[in-house]
Amino acid sequence: MPELYEPQEIEKKWQTIWNEAGIDLACEEPSDSRKSYYCLEMFPYPSGNLHMGHVRNYCLGDVIARYKRMRGFNVLHPIGWDAFGLPAENAAIKHKRPPAEWTWHNINQMRGQLKQLGLSYDWSREFATCQPEYYRWEQWMFTRLVEKGLAYRKEAEVNWCQPCHTVLANEQVVEGACWRCDTPVERKNLAQWFIRITGYAEELLNDLDGLKGWPEKVIGMQRNWIGRSTGAEVSFGVEGSDEVLDIFTTRPDTLMGVTYMAVAAGHPLAKRAAESNPELAGFLEECSKISTKEADVALMEKRGMDTGFKAIHPISGESVPIWVANFVLMSYGTGAVMSVPAHDERDHEFAHRYGIPIKQVIAPLDENNQGEWDVQQAAFVDAGVLVNSAQFDGLTSDGAKAAITEHLAREGNGEERVQYRLRDWLVSRQRYWGAPIPAIYCDDCGIVMVPDEQLPVLLPEHLQPTGGASPLTECDEFVHVDCPGCGKAARRETDTFDTFMESSWYMNRYTSPHSSTMVDAAAMKQWAPVDQYVGGVEHAVLHLLYARFYHKLMRDTGLFTSEEGGDEPFKNLLTQGMVLKDGAKMSKSKGNTVDPNSIIEKYGADTARLFTLFAAPPEKDLEWSDAGVEGANRFLKRVWRLMQSASINPAGEDDAAAIKALRLTIHSTIQRVTHAFEHGFAFNVAIAALMEMSNALIAFEPKGEKGIAVVREGLEALAAMLAPFVPHFACELGERMGMEKVAVVADWPAVDESALIQDEITLAVQIQGKRRGEIIVAKDADQETALVAAKADAGIAKWLDGMQILKVILVPGRLLNIVVRPE
RNA sequence: GCCGGGAUGGUGGAACUGGUAGACACAAGGGACUUAAAAUCCCUCGGAGAGUAAUCUCUGUGCGGGUUCGACUCCCGCUCCCGGCACCA
Numbered sequence: 078m079p080e081l082y083e084p085q086e087i088e089k090k091w092q093t094i095w096n097e098a099g100i101d102l103a104c105e106e107p108s109d110s111r112k113s114y115y116c117l118e119m120f121p122y123p124s125g126n127l128h129m130g131h132v133r134n135y136c137l138g139d140v141i142a143r144y145k146r147m148r149g150f151n152v153l154h155p156i157g158w159d160a161f162g163l164p165a166e167n168a169a170i171k172h173k174r175p176p177a178e179w180t181w182h183n184i185n186q187m188r189g190q191l192k193q194l195g196l197s198y199d200w201s202r203e204f205a206t207c208q209p210e211y212y213r214w215e216q217w218m219f220t221r222l223v224e225k226g227l228a229y230r231k232e233a234e235v236n237w238c239q240p241c242h243t244v245l246a247n248e249q250v251v252e253g254a255c256w257r258c259d260t261p262v263e264r265k266n267l268a269q270w271f272i273r274i275t276g277y278a279e280e281l282l283n284d285l286d287g288l289k290g291w292p293e294k295v296i297g298m299q300r301n302w303i304g305r306s307t308g309a310e311v312s313f314g315v316e317g318s319d320e321v322l323d324i325f326t327t328r329p330d331t332l333m334g335v336t337y338m339a340v341a342a343g344h345p346l347a348k349r350a351a352e353s354n355p356e357l358a359g360f361l362e363e364c365s366k367i368s369t370k371e372a373d374v375a376l377m378e379k380r381g382m383d384t385g386f387k388a389i390h391p392i393s394g395e396s397v398p399i400w401v402a403n404f405v406l407m408s409y410g411t412g413a414v415m416s417v418p419a420h421d422e423r424d425h426e427f428a429h430r431y432g433i434p435i436k437q438v439i440a441p442l443d444e445n446n447q448g449e450w451d452v453q454q455a456a457f458v459d460a461g462v463l464v465n466s467a468q469f470d471g472l473t474s475d476g477a478k479a480a481i482t483e484h485l486a487r488e489g490n491g492e493e494r495v496q497y498r499l500r501d502w503l504v505s506r507q508r509y510w511g512a513p514i515p516a517i518y519c520d521d522c523g524i525v526m527v528p529d530e531q532l533p534v535l536l537p538e539h540l541q542p543t544g545g546a547s548p549l550t551e552c553d554e555f556v557h558v559d560c561p562g563c564g565k566a567a568r569r570e571t572d573t574f575d576t577f578m579e580s581s582w583y584m585n586r587y588t589s590p591h592s593s594t595m596v597d598a599a600a601m602k603q604w605a606p607v608d609q610y611v612g613g614v615e616h617a618v619l620h621l622l623y624a625r626f627y628h629k630l631m632r633d634t635g636l637f638t639s640e641e642g643g644d645e646p647f648k649n650l651l652t653q654g655m656v657l658k659d660g661a662k663m664s665k666s667k668g669n670t671v672d673p674n675s676i677i678e679k680y681g682a683d684t685a686r687l688f689t690l691f692a693a694p695p696e697k698d699l700e701w702s703d704a705g706v707e708g709a710n711r712f713l714k715r716v717w718r719l720m721q722s723a724s725i726n727p728a729g730e731d732d733a734a735a736i737k738a739l740r741l742t743i744h745s746t747i748q749r750v751t752h753a754f755e756h757g758f759a760f761n762v763a764i765a766a767l768m769e770m771s772n773a774l775i776a777f778e779p780k781g782e783k784g785i786a787v788v789r790e791g792l793e794a795l796a797a798m799l800a801p802f803v804p805h806f807a808c809e810l811g812e813r814m815g816m817e818k819v820a821v822v823a824d825w826p827a828v829d830e831s832a833l834i835q836d837e838i839t840l841a842v843q844i845q846g847k848r849r850g851e852i853i854v855a856k857d858a859d860q861e862t863a864l865v866a867a868k869a870d871a872g873i874a875k876w877l878d879g880m881q882i883l884k885v886i887l888v889p890g891r892l893l894n895i896v897v898r899p900e
Numbered sequence: 901g902c903c904g905g906g907a908u909g910g911u912g913g914a915a916c917u918g919g920u921a922g923a924c925a926c927a928a929g930g931g932a933c934u935u936a937a938a939a940u941c942c943c944u945c946g947g948a949g950a951g952u953a954a955u956c957u958c959u960g961u962g963c964g965g966g967u968u969c970g971a972c973u974c975c976c977g978c979u980c981c982c983g984g985c986a987c988c989a
Contacts, residue, residue, distance in 0.1 A: 404987040765924035841920040846970035
């Protein structure tokens with residue numbers, strides 16, 4: 078009675094063996110001559126249970142880590158927990174238990190699930206970001222940033238989410254709504270902490286060019302988000318006042334066509350005008366109520382009101398009215414724009430609506446309609462040649478941009494300027510379950526940072542959130558503190574950090590998780606940057622932008638140099654697709670989830686791994702299929718039976734040609750699978766090749782010793798190549814085949830080039846590029862020989878009958894194409 | 901509107917640098933084994949047509965052109981789908 082494939086037993090057995098042997102630990106012995114390789118997957122938020130998205134993410138990373146180990150790399154493959162965050166607080170409210178308890182319970186649960194999957198993590202480096210040993214460095218770093226002026230507290234118009242009871246960074250507002258709960262955000266003026274990411278906008282943008290191992294898509298999204306535009310800042314005078322009205326424009330060439338100015342509702346000029354104009358005050362009130370969400374709806378409606386103020390054109394000295402317009406954003410540029418209705422569609426629409434003059438200053442350069450364009454009808458927005466522009470007439474748009482900017486600069490009325498869409502990163506949150514911001518408010522000294530020797534500022538973990546204001550605000554022992562400056566009673570900051578702070582530097586902490594500094598430069602030199610990062614594309618802008626920024630901040634704080642840690646945290650990025658069921662993302666609310674546990678229980682971890690890796694290429698969405706899981710399991714069972722049959726020794730003579738053919742299959746498979754690993758991560762294709770090879774091994778009938786030897790050769794190669802995908806299964810297979818090394822630490826199989834050499838090859842024969850048959854010729858047959866062989870084939874010959882051969886093309890090893898025409 | 905990505909059988913997906921389209925798998929259908937079922941194994945499987953048959957022919961990678969001996973692949977022009985961004989001055 079043959080022994081059945083029992084995944085549960087096999088998996089438990091090998092996990093114990095690996096663990097005891099410590100094969101998953103990264104090695105820091107100086108004697109280790111292997112090259113280092115850092116493979117990382119986005120660490121999970123401990124939400125309670127692993128879902129299929131996690132399984133896919135971590136299996137992908139595990140395959141890469143295991144493959145690299147087999148290729149002789151010293152691999153760092155760590156895991157931990159992104160443990161601060163809102164769900165813990167919500168759960169705390171619901172269960173009336175502190176968030177820490179819920180968090181640690183989940184971590185324990187999920188750690189067990191990860192281990193069940195047989196993921197090759199270096200567990201000695203595990204940490205959770207809610208541990209003071211971790212977040213103290215964030216506080217330390219923040220203090221450095223405050224010292225350097227890179228972090229600051231400022232009152233600004235910010236995004237407020239009522240249900241989450243906190244402010245949000247711009248990156249966390251998706252289509253005007255909270256990224257987490259989808260509620261439209263409100264605009265509020267609040268004093269908040271910011272980090273000056275705009276100071277790094279240029280480097281963050283330029284370094285994107287060096288990220289050759291990142292998907293174009295992500296690079297494009299970041300470039301878009303940073304939103305660099307070049308133009309000029311221009312100062313207009315304000316009639317009857319010493320004030321100036323600064324504006325930013327990308328089209329200084331159209332300056333002479335300005336017929337009005339437009340300022341945001343929140344602009345000081347607008348506010349001042351409203352003081353004596355109740356109607357205008359009402360309009361401003363109305364504008365301020367428009368949330369970003371509603372702004373989408375109101376997109377069509379461009380409305381405004383004249384403030385009564387007049388601006389003085391910096392070149393012509395002309396007087397133009399200053400309007401308030403609902404489409405001007407206080408938060409971009411200077412909150413004011415110059416309006417050139419003749420050459421901007423939006424300005425045109427506005428001018429048309431309110432009867433403001435439209436003055437053409439750019440004429441089309443186009444040969445077909447030289448100068449023909451009625452700007453009263455529609456704006457002409459392309460580049461052209463200047464008209465009605467005094468001394469600038471006749472210049473091209475490009476020339477005029479330079480000339481006008483230069484002229485303004487000479488007069489002190491403007492200068493060239495680069496503007497970014499990116500805003501500073503708002504990092505304070507009115508939440509309890511996060512890292513405390515190490516600031517103290519003293520009536521006498523103002524804002525004082527907590528001295529380094531008093532760090533970490535511990536988060537009291539016993540508090541009970543209620544859903545309203547953070548319990549920290551009512552926790553006296555936390556709030557009351559002596560001012561480190563003057564010693565008088567002062568108040569602690571009760572806001573905590575955005576949890577994206579923790580995930581912005583964890584990849585560097587993994588290189589030296591127990592360091593008594595933030596990170597150890599030597600460890601950074603050995604491991605950083607991450608060679609391969611794997612995660613979901615949903616973090617393309619948020620996490621991946623912050624992490625890039627934070628890495629540069631750490632570098633510039635002197636924690637490591639460019640040489641030691643690199644200028645970028647992630648060298649290569651793999652963004653995996655979602656796991657879908659019935660065409661939709663798996664979610665509890667849709668009720669279309671598949672529980673990884675149930676799959677592991679029924680089929681074992683190896684089947685779960687194999688299915689998720691085989692069903693789709695990594696970067697595409699994966700449609701869940703129960704039948705597909707069955708199929709993956711079926712494959713393992715087939716190989717299992719094959720292994721058992723290979724122990725039977727028949728006494729006969731094998732056919733030499735069949736043996737040669739099988740060895741060709743084995744070694745070309747090694748070649749194909751290796752190629753799949755080295756060029757992109759086409760794991761689905763690699764697995765398909767392994768299935769093909771197994772099919773060939775199954776179909777082969779060994780008749781004697783030689784035959785059995787080749788089957789064993791194939792099975793050993795199969796065990797080694799399966800090891801990254803289905804490590805438990807591969808180890809068991811290898812052990813039963815009597816392999817010297819355990820499969821997961823075996824050397825990656827080498828191609829026997831001699832096995833690839835064929836004496837005879839099959840050439841496809843085409844007539845006029847259409848396949849008409851095939852011939853078998855010697856491997857190095859020349860064109861002449863091949864042509865003779867083709868003519869000798871009846872099926873091909875009939876197509877040559879009555880034809881004159883014009884040209885013959887031989888693609889060695891592939892095909893012979895004969896070009897003919899009727900005689 | 902702008903920026904990315906994509907479209908290949910009933911389905912997921914293969915196809916090196918322009919060289920035999922549909923690998924591998926799922927589903928479906930047929931058959932074997934079985935009292936029966938499960939499991940397993942074998943066969944068929946893009947479409948149309950011809951032939952008793954082995955086979956053969958035509959056609960086919962979203963649409964229309966082009967380059968080439970040869971195009972899923974390259975070029976030009978479209979259609980549709982997905983993702984991101986958007987009163988950004």
